[in-house]
Amino acid sequence: MAVEIRLSAAEVARVRLAVSPLAETVLGVRAALGVGGHEVHRPWVREAERALAGEPGAPLLRALLEGCLPSFLFPVPEERLPAFEAELAVLRATDRAYVAAECAAALGARAAELPGPQELLERVxxxxxxxxxxxxxxxxxxxxxxxEADLSRRAVALVDGGLEGLFAQLHADVVWREGGLVVHGRRRAGSVWTVEALGHGLVLMPSVFGWPDVIVDYSPRTAASVRYPAAGVGLLWERPRATSSGLDAVLGRTRAALLAALGEPLSTPDLATRLDVTPGAVSQHLGALRGAGLVxxxxxxxxALHLRTSTATTLLGETARS
Structure with a gap:
């Protein structure tokens, strides 16, 4: 089924980009429960499955996530990168009648098996x-x-090609037509679901655990939203084995600079420009770093996009930002 998000001129002016830690948590839990996600996340899922063992909220989350996704689980961020705790507070404060309506729409008769909206929000x-x-x-x-690297790439696309250029790069299923954004689905060809932006505009959000699909909020209460696959997701969970001589090969200023730069996914030309060296030299250094299990x-x-591994981050003495 295709979804058409209708946008007035004023709403087009309110198109923005954001990241949602809460949405990534919900979609990640869905993948860990085995009711969604993609094989690319399998290394992470194997680890997450162990952590899910004994989680008292798992049955309730499974009931909510194994079919259509209720919109109340995905509040639209008010800022570019909100804290998870701030988004969770918004979720907990969701209007109870809206929660009940979304559960009924997503789960049908199974919604009657859920606790009431107040208890549901507390437990979720x-x-x-x-x-x-x-x-x-x-x-x-x-x-x-x-x-964040994906947001930067989309910002450049916006500067270079305007909104039409930005939309054209999001996903093959996303098409801009004057007056609206059309997201083509893979089922029920020919039918179209219309979404109104309600004067609040549109928020575009890159997603790790939504990859490789496009996710649209069918019943927004504020801004309309589209979650699209972030570039570089395939790099996240790869854990290459180090060779016996690999670590000896990574010593040197250029390779250290490469590792420092690769806190975000970058291409060989991007790295060559940043370090002021030739692409050929970058490729040689990257080969050594890959052999050491650091890239x-x-x-x-x-x-080709490159990203340093968690081992490299540890060696650099950096800690993940929360």
Missing amino acids: GDALARLHARLLAPHWGRMRAVL TTRRTGRT
């Missing part, structure tokens, strides 16, 4: 707080680097 909020601390927080530094590389189309 407590479970997400625990699972964020266990599952997401240890990896949030690298996830945030990927998401991962993933090709997307014609572009």
Whole structure:
């Protein structure tokens, strides 16, 4: 099914970009429960499954996440990068009638098996707080680097090509038409669901755990929202094995500078420009760093993106930002 987000001229002027730690937690839990996600996240899921064992809120979250996703779980951020705790507070304060309506719309008859809206929000909020601390927080530094790097790329696309150029780069399923944004689905071809932005504009959000799909809020209460796959997601969970002589090969100023720069996904030309060295030299150094298990590389189309591993971050003496 296609979704058309109608935007007036005033709403087009309110298009913005943001990251949602809460949404990444919800979608990550969904992947860990085995009711969504993609194989690219399998290394993380194997780790998360152990942390889920014994989680008292898991059955309730499974009931909410194994089908259509209720919109109340995804409040639209008011700022570019809100704290998880701030978003969770918004979730806990959601209008109870809206929660009940969303559960009925998403779950149908199964909604009757859920606790009332007040208890539901309390239990869901407590479970997400625990699972964020266990599952997401240890990896949030690298996830945030990927998401913020994506925001930077979209900002450049906006400067270079305006909103039309920005929309054109988001995803193959996203098409800008005058007066609205159309997101093409893979089911029920021919039917169209219309979403009104209600005067609040549109928020575009890169997502790690939504990858590789586009997720649209069908019933927004404030701004309309589109969550699209962040570039560089495939780099996050790769854990290459170090060679016996690898660490000896990474010593040197240029390689240290490469590791420092690769806190975000970058291409070989990007690195060459930043370090003022030739692309060929960058490629040679990256080969040595990959051999030491300090850099991962993933090709997307014609572009290869590089990102340092958690081992490299530890060696640099950096801590993940929370």
